[in-house]
Amino acid sequence: MSTATASSGLASQVANASVSQVFLSFIVILVARFILRGIYRVYFHPLSKYPGPKLHAFTRIPQMIGLWKGEPHKRIEAIHAKYGRVVRTAPDEISYIDPEAWKFVHGHGDTKARGSRPQKHWIRSGNDVTDTPSLLFAPTGAHSRMRRVFHSAFSDRSLKLQEPLIVKYIDLLRERLREKAPQGPIDIVKYFNFTTFDVMGDLAFGESLHMLNKDEYDPWVAMTFEYLKTFTFLEMCQYYAITRYGVRQLMKLMAKQRQSHFQYTVDKVNKRVDQGRATDGHDLWTLVLDKEGQREGLSRGEMFANANLFMVAGTETTATISAGFAYLMCKNPEVYAKFRKEVRETFKSQDEINIERVQALPYLNACLKEALRVYPPVSNAQPMLTPADGTTVMGEYMPPNTVLSIPQFAMYRSETNFKHALKYIPERWLGDERFESDNKKAFEPFHVGPRDCLGKNLAWHEMRLIAAKVHHQFDFELSSENNNWTDQKIFILNQKEPLYMKLKAVY
Numbered sequence: 416m417s418t419a420t421a422s423s424g425l426a427s428q429v430a431n432a433s434v435s436q437v438f439l440s441f442i443v444i445l446v447a448r449f450i451l452r453g454i455y456r457v458y459f460h461p462l463s464k465y466p467g468p469k470l471h472a473f474t475r476i477p478q479m480i481g482l483w484k485g486e487p488h489k490r491i492e493a494i495h496a497k498y499g500r501v502v503r504t505a506p507d508e509i510s511y512i513d514p515e516a517w518k519f520v521h522g523h524g525d526t527k528a529r530g531s532r533p534q535k536h537w538i539r540s541g542n543d544v545t546d547t548p549s550l551l552f553a554p555t556g557a558h559s560r561m562r563r564v565f566h567s568a569f570s571d572r573s574l575k576l577q578e579p580l581i582v583k584y585i586d587l588l589r590e591r592l593r594e595k596a597p598q599g600p601i602d603i604v605k606y607f608n609f610t611t612f613d614v615m616g617d618l619a620f621g622e623s624l625h626m627l628n629k630d631e632y633d634p635w636v637a638m639t640f641e642y643l644k645t646f647t648f649l650e651m652c653q654y655y656a657i658t659r660y661g662v663r664q665l666m667k668l669m670a671k672q673r674q675s676h677f678q679y680t681v682d683k684v685n686k687r688v689d690q691g692r693a694t695d696g697h698d699l700w701t702l703v704l705d706k707e708g709q710r711e712g713l714s715r716g717e718m719f720a721n722a723n724l725f726m727v728a729g730t731e732t733t734a735t736i737s738a739g740f741a742y743l744m745c746k747n748p749e750v751y752a753k754f755r756k757e758v759r760e761t762f763k764s765q766d767e768i769n770i771e772r773v774q775a776l777p778y779l780n781a782c783l784k785e786a787l788r789v790y791p792p793v794s795n796a797q798p799m800l801t802p803a804d805g806t807t808v809m810g811e812y813m814p815p816n817t818v819l820s821i822p823q824f825a826m827y828r829s830e831t832n833f834k835h836a837l838k839y840i841p842e843r844w845l846g847d848e849r850f851e852s853d854n855k856k857a858f859e860p861f862h863v864g865p866r867d868c869l870g871k872n873l874a875w876h877e878m879r880l881i882a883a884k885v886h887h888q889f890d891f892e893l894s895s896e897n898n899n900w901t902d903q904k905i906f907i908l909n910q911k912e913p914l915y916m917k918l919k920a921v922y
C-alpha cells in the first residue's frame with residue numbers, strides 16, 4: 416500500500432469517526448502521555464536518583480492536593496521524615512533540610528562550581544498588582560537598587576528614631592487589653608494584628624489604620640487576608656494550560672477589585688510623599704525621599720508597590736509570632752514563670768522598657784528564638800529555580816529548571832537538626848549542654864542572601880517590645896478551646912484561628 420493510499424485511508428477514517436470516537440481517542444492520547452511522562456520522570460529524569468515517594472515524582476497531583484488542603488508544610492515534613500535530608504518532592508522539585516543548603520539555595524553559593532545562582536521561581540512567587548514590581552518580585556538589577564534605597568530606612572539608626580512610634584501603639588494595645596480583660600476571654604490574634612498593622616500603617620503610609628482605636632479590622636486589611644488565600648489557588652493553576660487560561664480570565668474579573676484595593680495604597684503614599692520631609696521625619700519615607708528623582712532613587716510606582724508589600728510582609732508575620740509566643744508561654748508554665756520573672760525583675764515600670772534593654776535580656780531572646788523555631792511565621796519554602804546553566808548545591812550539580820526549596824517547618828521539626836525537636840525548650844539557645852548536638856545553623860527564620868528579610872531588625876525590635884511590655888503587665892491564661900492552636904493551615908502565610916485568652920492585669 417502506498418503512503419498516499421494509507422494517509423487518504425486515515426483521513427477518511429477520521430472524517431467518518433463520530434464525535435465520541437474522536438473524544439475517546441483524545442482521552443487515550445492524554446492518558447498515554449500522562450503515563451509515559453510519569454515513567455520518564457520516575458526512572459529516567461535527571462532527578463530520578465533522589466529519594467522520595469514515586470507518586471510525587473510521577474505527577475504533580477499530590478503537590479496540588481497539599482496546596483489545596485492548606486497542608487503543603489505537612490506533606491514535605493512527612494517526606495523528609497521518611498526519605499532523608501535531601502528529597503524529591505515533585506517531578507521537578509528538590510527539598511533540603513540540610514542547613515548547608517541555605518547558602519547554595521538562597522545565598523551566594525560556590526561561585527567556582529558549575530552553573531550559577533538559582534533565581535526566584537517567578538511562577539510560584541506570584542506577582543504585584545501593577546506592572547511596577549516591589550522588592551519581592553523585582554528582577555535582580557531593580558531589586559539591588561531598591562534594596563540600597565531601603566537599606567538605610569531599616570538600619571538600626573533609623574529604627575531607633577522609629578522607637579517612639581512603635582512604643583506608642585504597644586501602649587495603646589495595653590490600654591485596649593486592660594479595658595477588655597475584665598469582660599472575659601480575648602482573641603489576642605486580633606489585637607496583635609491591629610497593633611502591627613497600625614505600626615506599619617504609620618511607617619509605610621504616614622498614618623495609622625486606627626484599628627486599635629476603632630477596635631475593628633479595617634476592610635482593606637480583611638481584603639488583604641482574602642487575597643493571600645486566593646493567590647495560593649492561582650499559583651496551583653499556573654501549571655496547566657487549561658487552568659492558566661482560567662486564571663487569566665479570573666485575573667481580568669478581579670482586576671477592578673485588586674486595583675481599588677491597591678488605590679488605597681496609592682492615595683496614602685501620595686498623600687505622605689507630597690508632604691515631603693515636613694513630617695517629624697521618622698517614618699520609612701524620610702530617607703527614601705532624599706533620593707527621589709535621582710538616578711538610584713525610587714519612582715512613585717515603586718513606592719506604591721513597596722508600601723503595599725510592607726503592609727503584608729511586615730505585619731502578619733510579626734503578629735503571628737507575638738500570638739504564637741503567648742500561646743507557647745501558656746502551654747509551658749515553667750518557661751512562662753522564668754520569662755515573667757526576668758522581665759518583671761529587670762524593669763520596675765513600663766517606661767524602663769526600651770529597644771536596647773530588651774535586646775540584652777537572655778531569656779526573652781531565647782524564648783522568642785524558640786518560638787520562631789517551633790512556630791515559624793514563614794513555614795513554607797520560598798522556591799528558587801535553577802538557571803539555564805544549572806546550579807551546584809552542596810557539591811551536586813542540579814540541572815536547569817529544577818525547583819530548589821528549603822522548608823523551615825520541616826527543617827526545624829527534624830530530629831536530625833534539633834534534639835527533642837517538637838518540644839519548646841528555650842534553654843537550647845542558652846548553651847544548655849543537653850542540646851550541644853543541635854545544628855543551630857539550620858535556624859534562619861528571615862532567610863539568608865540578597866533577598867533575605869529586609870525588615871528583620873524591625874521585626875526583632877517589635878517582637879521583643881511587644882513580648883516584654885505586654886507580659887510585664889498581664890498574666891495570660893489559655894482558654895480551653897484553643898488546645899492545638901499552632902496546628903494551622905497554610906495559604907502562603909499561616910491561617911490563624913482566633914486565640915482566646917484570659918488576661919489578668921497585675922497593675
Ligand code: HEM
Nearest residue numbers: 550551725728729732733793797861862866868869870874
Ligand atoms: C517575624 C517577622 C518576620 C519574618 C519571620 C519574616 C521573614 C521573611 C522571609 C523568610 C523573607 C524572605 C522571603 C523570600 O525569600 O521570598 C522575608 C522577606 C521580606 N520581608 Fe520579612 N519577615 C518578618 C517581618 C518583616 C517586617 C517587620 C518587615 C518590614 C517591612 C518585613 C519586610 C520584608 C520584605 C520587604 C521582604 C522582601 C525582601 C526582598 O525581597 O528583598 N518583614 N521576610
